[in-house]
Amino acid sequence: MLLPLLFLFAAAGLTDASIQFPITENTQVDTSLCPITYFGQEYTTIYINFTGEHMFVCFNGYYHPESNGDCIKAPNTESKTYFELNTEDYSFLNSVTFDVKDSINTITNDATCYLRFDHPTTFGLIAMGSQSVLWWYNPPQIIASVLVNGDVVENVPGSENWVYSDTSGCRISGFGVKPGTTRQSLDNCTSLICSNTSVSSTSSCLVKGLCTVTGPTVIDFRGQMNSVSDRCEYTLLQDQSAGFSLKANFLERRRRDVSFVDSVTLDFSQGADIQLLQGHRVLVGGSPVTLSGSVQTFNGVGLSKDQTGVTANISLNGSPVSVFFDGTTAQTYIDVPVSHTFTGLCADSSSSSSSRLSSDSSCQEQYKDPADDTINPTTVIEQCNILKSAPFSSCNAVVDPESYIIACRNTLNKYPAVDGLRCQFLKAYAKACQKSQSTVQNWWTAAKCHHPEPICQDKCSDHEFCGDIHGNTDCRCRAIYASEYTEQNRLGGPTVCKDNTASLTLVGCLLKENGIDYNHLHLNDKTCTGVMDPESHMLKFNFSSDSCGTEVTTNNSQVIFTNAVVTRNSSSDLITRQDKVFIEFSCSHPAPELQNVAFKIIDNSVEVVLQSGEWHYSLTMKAYSDAAQTQLLGPNSDVRLNQKIWIVLETNGLDEEVVSVVTDSCWATSGNSPSSSPRYDLITDGCANAEDGTVQVMGNGQGTSNSFSFNMFEFSGKEPSEVYLHCQLQLVVKKNNSFPLPGCLGVSPPLSWSGWGSSGPARRRRSLRYRRGAPALISMVWTP
Structure with a gap:
């Protein structure tokens, strides 16, 4: 760190002096030979501080952004100046005394000495006894700022001739006030009055101020x-005595780590709230209203709309408050009596923690997106510094552009200059000038901005904002919402499978951003198109297991139903401007998972609920004492040996037009394990045990349920114990409402499959034959 240079002229014993030397680093200079009275306080030391863009000449220490310095701020990107202290140039001092008194009627003393700073900007401070004058000579777009306690008292634009500004003035409650002027203290709403002779006084006042929220x-x-760094709702302005709050909600746009003011709400303790939304839309009490250039009154609020935005005018205890919102910038102008105090960000922009309203802490979550390497900081400076050039410079003396320039730079250094963002800050400044009675003429032409700006005529949904898409203004996806899909390279959500139907939902704004017109999309069957929700802008496709060109295949005993969203293609079209789209999605019925659920026959039945992706179906095994299957065997049923019973294997939730259930085998064991011994087969390879004449199989493979019967028995040579019945089942695909049944029922060849190719399961429908493999097991038990 460079140590500051210290020049001690008085120590050299000088009485008259003309001292000159260059300064290229932060420097402290003893100026006791030429003391300067600056807003009521005399200083004999100056501190010269370079920041890379500005030079600060301060009287009470080096300048820091958070300090309360008494300083002159001037542009200086070269970080150098040529300093002169002069007490003996009497010809100049006499001449300047005449010029100053001719220009400023509050100056009565003669010039005694001066401090001068030259190159790249030229200015000086002239000591005139108990008074002082800033002496300024630069091009009109170059501005010097006079600061007291860090507060800008005056911005002095350059001129082709010498410009003088009285810097003696008054210091009232920490504020600098120029002689012959009045300022307002926003903290306690009093007028700060400095007479022509720098005598200070105060009086009650009206506060007139402009608050700008942009980006x-x-x-x-x-x-x-x-700046607001999160996506919460904040109080901009609150007057508890009037029961009024002005609120702003912030949301992200293309980046997750930069927030923008997205809506404004006028909240009344009595009466309906008024919301100013994107697209110049207005809700009163939650209901939309249609506005025009003529003022319409709702709940005592005068609302009007033009091409630039919506204006709301209200009266708080007889004093006017005006709120303007265009979708990117909210500006509030107040003229309120002393008896009213305000809170909120407009009263104190540093009060973000106390002004935050959102109870959901998720809005405070911070994100960090990768830096945008397309942003050129030098270009950003040029884009924002236009506020110092014509035609904006005509307003610089009335409205300090520095805050707007900093706001512009801070945002554009992180966020690309798209969606009219650069012009947003220029428009906000021009609007502030208009409120201060200093209209900037034809600025949009000079700045190459649209006038008025394009807006989305149709309502954007909550997860969208109005921006540029391939040269057109339309609804784009907000970054946090879109990241759920873009991080997985998807355009929508997962497939939803339910009750033999499937649906796929695509995000409309993602389709637009990828150059896809949803009107050109359909499923395998061209007649099956998506339905766009007019509110959410979500595109939904639906298909069932046997519609819209659904393809049915199998894979490892799974039955898979597949469809795809594709681009409509017409052979008659000579050209196309649509990218080709292929989005495949599917649902499946896997074979029931292996179960080992046993129960006594007196417990009625067992039901196993199975899940396939998001399609659900159930499989049950029940026992009856009659062929009509009306007498369900329950807890009080008595079953005798050799009594015939009927076992029904039934599914619920399968489409019998597409799939069938085959009972592959059933057998009995004396232990609860299906693999225990002894074992007695009732059904083998889908057919009844030919050696047991009591076994009959009904409807096997013909639908989603089947049954069989046999005569009750117990294992010989053992003490009476439970007999466990186990059955294995499989799902198979039907075609043309017919299914090749096992060979025992007259269809040959049995137990074969023709639905596989050399590289795996076929992608299109084929004739399928029954095969064994990966079956499901369900069991029941009875006690003889």
């Missing part, structure tokens, strides 16, 4: 600025 930046009534 993430809040420039409060005092000209102080801060």
Whole structure:
């Protein structure tokens, strides 16, 4: 760190002096030979501080952004100056005394000495006894700022001739006030009055201020600025005595780590709230209203709309408050009596923690997106510094552009200059000038901005914002919402499978951003198109297991139903401007998982609920004492040996037009394990045990349920014990409402499959034959 240079002229014993030397680093200079009275306080030391963009000449220490310095701020990107202290140039001092008194009627003393700073900007401070004058000579777009306690008292634009500004003035409650002027203290609403002779006084006042919220930046009534870093709702302005709050909600756009003011709400303790939304839309009490250029009154609020935005005018205890919102910038102008105090970001932009309203802490979550390497900081400076050039410079003396420039730079250094963002800050400044009675003429032409700006005529949904898509203004996806899909390279959600139907939902704004017109999309069957929800802008496709060109295949005993979203293609079209789209999605019925659920026959039945992706079906095994299957065997049923019973294997939730259930085998064991011994087979390879004449199989493979019967028995040579009945089942695909049944029922060849190719399961429908493999097991038990 460079140590500051210290020049001690008085120590050299000089009485008259003309001292000159260059300064290229932060420097402290003893100026006791030429003391300067600056807003009521005499200083004999100056501190010269370079920041890379500005030079600060301060009287009470080196300048820091958070300090309360008494300083002159001037542009200086070269970080150098040529300093002169002069007490003996009497010809100049006499001449300047005449010029100053001719220009400023509050100056009565003669010039005694001066401090001068030259190259790249030229200015000086002239000591005139108990008074002092800033002496300024630069091009009109170059501005010097006079600061007292860090607050800008005056911005002095350059001129082709010498410009003088009285810097003696008054210091009242920490504020600098120029002689012959009045300022307002926003903290306690009093007028700060400095007479022509620098005598200070105070009186009650009316506070007149402008608060600008543009992008993430809040420039409060005092000209102080801060930024909102999250996506919460904040109080901009609150008057508890009037039961009124002005609220702003912030949301992200293309990046997750930069927030923008997205809506404004006028909240009344009595009466309906009024919301100013994107697209110049307005809700009163939650219901939309149609506005025009003529003022319409709702709940005592005058609402009007033009091409630039919506204006709401209200009266708080007889004093006017005006709120303007265009979808990107909210500006509030107040003229309120002394008896009313305000809270919120517009009163103090640093009060973000106390002004935050959202109870859901998720809005405070911070994100960090990768830096945008397309952003050129030098270009950003040029884009934002236009506020110092014509035609904006005509307003610089009335509205300090510095806060707007900083807000512009801070945002554009992180966020690309798209969606009219650069022009947003220029428009906010021009609007502030208009409120201060200093209209900037034809600025949009000079700045190459649209006038008025394009807006989305149709309502954007909550997860969208109005921006540029391939040269057109349309609804884009907000970054946090879109990241759920883009991080997985998807355009929508997962397939939803339910009750033999499937649906796929695509995100409309993602389709637009990828150049896809949803009107050109359909399923395998061209007649099956998506349905766009007019509110959410979500595109939904539906198909069932046997519609819209659904393909049915098998894979490892799974039955898979597949469809795809594709681009409509017409052979008659000579050209196309649509990218080809192929989005495949599917649902499946896996074979029931292996179960080993045993129960006594007196417990009625067992039901196993199985899940296939998101399609659900159930499999049950029940026992009856009659062929009509009306007498369900229950807890009080008596079953005798050799009594015939009927076992029904039934599914629920399968489409019998597409799939069938085959009972592959059933057998009995004396232990609960299906593999225990002894074992007695009732059904083998889908057919009844030919050696047991009591076994009959009904409807096997013909639908989603089947049954069989046999005569009750017990194992010989053992003490009476439970007999466990086990059955294995499989799902198979039908074609043309017919299914090749096992060979025992007259269809040959049995137990074969023709639905496989050399590389795996076929992608299109084929004739399928029954095969064994990966079956499911269900069991029941009875006690003889």
